[in-house]
Amino acid sequence: MDGKEREQQIVSNYQNDEKMMILIYAQWCINHGLDPKAIYMEAYPNQESNNALEEAIELTVPKEESDVISSDMLMNVLQLFGNNDLAFIVQREIEKMEKQEPRK
Numbered sequence: 001m002d003g004k005e006r007e008q009q010i011v012s013n014y015q016n017d018e019k020m021m022i023l024i025y026a027q028w029c030i031n032h033g034l035d036p037k038a039i040y041m042e043a044y045p046n047q048e049s050n051n052a053l054e055e056a057i058e059l060t061v062p063k064e065e066s067d068v069i070s071s072d073m074l075m076n077v078l079q080l081f082g083n084n085d086l087a088f089i090v091q092r093e094i095e096k097m098e099k100q101e102p103r104k
Helices: 003-031 036-043 051-059 071-080 084-100
Strands: none
Touching: 003 036, 003 051, 003 071, 003 084, 036 051, 036 084, 071 084
8 A cells, every 4th residue: 555545545534533523423412302403503603504414314313222331421422523512502502411410
């Protein structure tokens, strides 16, 4: 594999990983009754649309069919990809949910 092929492979792997991150985010939102587009737009209000997010939303499943996605895992993935603005808004949503949960 020459340098150009290696570079293309690295870019391709990153893009696939990024798509997985977006799908994890979208499914986490669905699992918690949140609108992934609305939260995304709150984090990035100057972005008109995100095709990758639209594609990921189409791939989500109903909450009942989904595996559990922990909030900690989502936060780690968002931060790994440098989505700090989105992570900030998601963290705020997590805190809202925690306040609404009945104390045991």
